[in-house]
Amino acid sequence: QVQLVESGGGLVQAGGSLRLACAASRRIFTSNTMAWFRQAPGKEREFVSLVSASSGRTYYADFVKGRFTISRDNAKNTVNLQMNALKPEDTAVYYCAAETSVPLNTMTLPESYHNWGQGTQVTVSS
Secondary structure (H helix, E strand, O other), X not given: OOOOEEEOOEEEEOOOOEEEEEEOOHHXXXXXXEEEEEXXXXXXXXXXXXXXXXXXXXXXXXXXXXXXXXXXXXXXXXXXXXEOOOOHHHOEEEEEEEEOOOOHHHOOOHHHOOEEOXXXXXXXXX
């Protein structure tokens, strides 16, 4: 079973920053597309960002472009999500996901990923 462990969530004021981390085994880290999703209370889980294992290419949801940055730390087998200029609407549980092969046309869909972390709460106060 794939184990993904998120960390870095917390409470921050609007305009502030947080850095999330998702730790995975070396095998998973090097062979899987790694993604971040989030889910706010009463809402569907939504795509935030991903980084491809093969190309290193990154993708972002429109609502985080220019504010969030996803990166891979090869030394630590970790995928980081740097979140700047946070807004109250960014409040959600953030989940890390991994999958070996994700088609481009479904890469933003939660059902394309079968491996998930436990989630980390991010709360942005106004």
